[in-house]
Amino acid sequence: MNLFGMLELSGSALGAERQRAEVVASNMANAQTTRTPAGGPYRRQLVVFQSQRAPRFSLALAGLHRETSSAVRIAAVVPDQRPSVLRFEPGHPDANAQGYVAYPQVDPIEEMTDLLGAVRAYELNASAVQATKNMIQQSLDLLR
DSSP states (O other), X not given: OOHHHHHHHHHHHHHHHHHHHHHHHHHHXXXXXXXXXXXXXXXXXXXXXXEEEEEOHHXXXXXXXXXXXXXXXXXXXXXXOSOOEEEEOTTSTTOOTTSEEXXXXXXXXXXXXXXXXXXXXXXXXXXXHHHHHHHHHHHHHHHO
């Protein structure tokens, strides 16, 4: 893979990890949401990554699309299928006839672990972009 291919791959991963962190933040923000416009409690969202073949940047500039490089993208953001957590709170406005309230299946520890994974992956890709930039700069300096 050439230097531009490495930049494209790391750049696409940066965007995907940023989006993953936003989904985790949304999960954390809605951890106590018992009523949504769709009805029922908030459902935890999960990110599904997918590799994607993308035209190489240098060839795309030239108008050629024969060769491709790898990229990362978000294929989907899907709701968690685990059942809601029921808590006995008979005075709550969203309590059912038995006095139970359905809360989202959002575990703060699990969300923080996902967030740390997204942050570390983002940092690694940012480092790869910086290293690639430095290699390109060194190559240009040699040509001068």
